[in-house]
Amino acid sequence: MSTHIRDTRKRLGMTIYDLADKLGVTAGAISQMERSERDETIQMSTLKRALKAMGADLSTEAQDAPMAAKHLLTARTAAASMERELAANDEDTALRIAIQSLDHFRRARTRAEIQDFLRTPRPIGDDRWDTLLATAIARDAKRRGIRPPAWTRKPALTEEWLPATPGHPAERYLDMIRAAAEPELLDKGILIREKDLAVA
Template sequence: MQRMTQHSAGSTMSSAHMLSARSAAEISFRLLSLGDESMALRMIVQSLDHFRHAGTPELIADFLVEPGSTGDIRWDALLAGAVAWTAKDLGHPAPAWTDVPPLEEEWVPLCEGAGDAYLNLLRRDAEPDLMKRNIVMGAKDMLCA
């Protein structure tokens, strides 16, 4: 069976069996309510991979529709920063909804209680689109779910 690589006009990320920013936020909301931050991060990262593979203007536009909240301002900022970074990396303008204020305190996803030496190493390699939102996370961490 051949894999479909083209989608019909008017198709959506959902109809293409791909995650959008909206579906990543919705799934993350449920996962975070269950305390599963690791899987929430995986869903956000997986959605970025799906964005990279959205092969039509319709799919790209559908991916970039503003999502609802994940239920946690940190995760909302992470999704916004990650989508902004990926959009720019793909040559698309970052949507307006990704322009969120920085978090009040620095946050390192899935790394609570890390020592100063490790945090300094993470900061050195952190992605600027996330650092400006006060999130310490590298680009390589957004490439693999």
């Protein structure tokens, strides 16, 4: 499901009537266009014509954030939010954002949404967190039969790391986490379990 016409119109502050005037059609015809786009029955020529009337084209609209229109995180927005939280020394929230982004990735259904989610994020600025986000997303992509993008390939950390855990946990606790750790992340030196990657 896409909503390029409606999203572009709203972003430009245009009403259905404004767009109808530009295209020389009725407001009802614009409503029908937007409905048929949502239902994935719109003709490509109609979609392109409507976007062109608003000074946009399909290629630029496909790069806009269909996930953002649904208030869902992408790898880019997750990385940016994590960077902000880490700058404020809030590792717990950074971890929650990483986990929430995986949940939002699972909600990406259309090709445009999946592509939007997987576009290359800016580095977070901490190899551990960059590797956590990239590896967790790659793991979920593989599980969905999606080829992980190149940016998700990260080298293993030089030291084992238990995210959002201050101090030095007891070795016995670390052994317990290691035994249940998610294999793909454990290979990168990140001690985190499958259940820790699920939204509570």
